[in-house]
Amino acid sequence: MLEKIKFEKFTAFEKLEIPLSTGINIFIGANGTGKTHILKALYATSEIAKSKKSLAEKIKRVFLPSGEQMSRLVTKNNLSGYFEVTRQVADIANSLTIRLTLSTKEQEKTTGAHKQWLEHSLESVYIPVKDMMANAPGFRSLYNLRNIHFEEVYADIIDRVFLGALRAPTNTRQKKLLDILQQAMDGKIITNNEEFFLKNKQGELEFTLLAEGIRKLGQLWVLIQNGTLLNGSILCWDEPEANLNPKLMRIVVEILLELQRIGVQIFISTHDYVVLKEFDLQTKNTDKVLFHSLYRNRGEIEIASTENYLNISPYEVTK
Incomplete structure (x- = not known):
């Protein structure tokens, strides 16, 4: 399972570290706060554990910067940036961390437990909007x-x-x-x-x-x-509520909670109050659900994470 993700001078993020639930992670925030970028980074890093592709190449294909220039993923006015993901593997005592560093000189470098990361396959899927x-x-x-x-x-x-x-x-x-x-x-x-x-x-x-x-x-x-x-797999879903009748959202949340109960780690982004309310209504005490609220503070994106729906703050969703 993925334990945390950290960004520094990468796309919209100046500096951000996010603890991850082994169950469901719900990213909330206004447009432009990086929700989709988080999902894409998590997915790309998970996907290479099975495909054995280069992390830099996968990020290039998933983010698709103009002209395939990876330097465009570095925060403006900075020479380099990176993101890293930490993962727990069942038969390894210590967590594995993999980092991708990018520079404005079009140089990419993957460091950390790269070899071990690829040795332990991981099933993952990204559902786009x-x-x-x-x-x-x-x-x-x-x-x-x-x-x-x-x-x-x-x-x-x-x-x-x-x-x-x-x-x-x-x-x-x-x-x-x-x-x-x-x-x-x-x-x-x-x-x-x-x-x-x-x-x-x-x-x-x-x-x-x-x-x-x-x-x-x-x-x-x-x-x-x-x-x-199945148990141990990763699901990233960008705005599951898009073009979905609110009545069907109850079914989607029911399925997501059941998937979490069988061991699927889930990451979703949303703007919708109905999604959050359905999770609040259907979540049991034994479920693992973590709400991550992304917001801007003096121009920089920050995050507040909570397990309690009522404690989500700042609160910027469509009601």
């Missing part, structure tokens, strides 16, 4: 063959949803989550020639004709069904 399952046919081939201006999180999520189901039988808790989503969607998700459909008693309806809120539920169903979201 825009649904990609409706746009999946042909996208992977296009992305692999052509230089198109898409952040790699879009290609990665398509790779994840195209994974086949696990050979192992569905366990009880996994089946419970799938049943909740199937009831909410009134069907299950199938694929045919890289195209996704919602299948129910009325037939098969292609994703391009589905409401985007239903697509979000379908995306969760697929990721649970194919084993991407």
Whole structure:
């Protein structure tokens, strides 16, 4: 599990250190306070533990700075910046820390427990604001063959949803989550020639004709069904409330809390009061939920973290 992330002179952050819950981490804050940047940094660092890619290259593909100039990720008027992530691995006594340092001279350097980090695989997934399952046919081939201006999180999520189901039988808790989503969607998700459909008693309806809120539920169903979201995995989800009916938010929060209970570490960003209120209403005493409020103090981004919904401060969400 990821324990903390630290930034210095990186993108929007002058200096910031964030303790991370092993359960659910909810990032709140006004536009421009770096919520998505935090999720992308956490995801990229987690993803290389499985893909074995260069951290610098993954960050470049995930953030996609203009002209692929990594120096653009350094806070303005500074010569260098970095971020580092600390991770706990079950069979290692000490935590592992990996750091990526960038400079305005277009030099990148990965330091820390880089070798050990890559030796211990980690399943991770990033769900962007825009649904990609409706746009999946042909996208992977296009992305692999052509230089198109898409952040790699879009290609990665398509790779994840195209994974086949696990050979192992569905366990009880996994089946419970799938049943909740199937009831909410009134069907299950199938694929045919890289195209996704919602299948129910009325037939098969292609994703391009589905409401985007239903697509979000379908995306969760697929990721649970194919084993991407299992004990020990990482889920980063940018604004799950986008294009989602508030009534369905109750289902999404229920699923996220259940995933946390089976050992998935979750990071979400939100602007929405409904999301926070649903977590407040559904969270049990044994659940691990940490709210991180990002705000500007004299121009610099700072953070206040709390386990109690009522203690969130400063409070800047859409009500």
